[in-house]
Amino acid sequence: MGLFSPQAALIYDINLIIQAALVIMLVLGWIKKKPYRVHGIIMGVATIINLVTVLTIMAPSLIVNIDALIPYTGDIGQSITIVHSIVGSVTVGLGLLFAGRFLFKMRNNDPLLCGSRRLMYAALALWLYSFGGGVAFYVFYYL
Numbered sequence: 124m125g126l127f128s129p130q131a132a133l134i135y136d137i138n139l140i141i142q143a144a145l146v147i148m149l150v151l152g153w154i155k156k157k158p159y160r161v162h163g164i165i166m167g168v169a170t171i172i173n174l175v176t177v178l179t180i181m182a183p184s185l186i187v188n189i190d191a192l193i194p195y196t197g198d199i200g201q202s203i204t205i206v207h208s209i210v211g212s213v214t215v216g217l218g219l220l221f222a223g224r225f226l227f228k229m230r231n232n233d234p235l236l237c238g239s240r241r242l243m244y245a246a247l248a249l250w251l252y253s254f255g256g257g258v259a260f261y262v263f264y265y266l
């Protein structure tokens with residue numbers, strides 16, 4: 124029994140709250156682009172927390188419920204889950220790439236340029252899209 128829906132297990136409601144908090148963190152980190160050190164730390168921490176939720180909550184849910192995706196029938200819930208998982212994985216990958224470069228540059232006292240502006244905006248847009256997909260999943264299956 125969850126917080127927002129009797130259908131959702133508590134852990135998925137907790138995930139929803141964490142993901143909403145991460146989006147707020149992301150927007151704050153984006154507004155506060157300078158100094159880049161603060162921006163990099165906020166984005167890096169958000170990425171690590173997100174990675175932890177993927178590895179401990181979302182990927183296990185995907186694996187446990189993989190039968191619901193096979194065979195693919197074009198069902199809307201299946202489509203939401205597949206697109207969400209793919210876009211989410213790309214987003215986390217980009218976040219880890221930036222965070223890794225950030226740590227490397229900090230360690231070497233190099234200028235903190237960890238990716239092109241365009242790629243950063245793409246990562247931000249993908250993250251927001253992943254969040255939207257997750258909310259769509261929640262609404263579709265639990266509300």
Ligand code: HEM
Nearest residue numbers: 135138139142181184185208211212214253254257258261
């Ligand atoms: C930026 C990355 C991501 C964001 C912002 C995000 C966000 C969300 C949100 C808000 C939910 C709804 C809460 C819930 O039901 O737990 C959700 C659910 C889910 N996500 Fe993600 N997610 C991301 C990455 C991923 C990745 C990489 C995967 C797969 C490897 C994934 C698989 C799932 C699955 C399977 C669920 C349904 C969990 C369930 O209720 O059974 N997500 N996600």
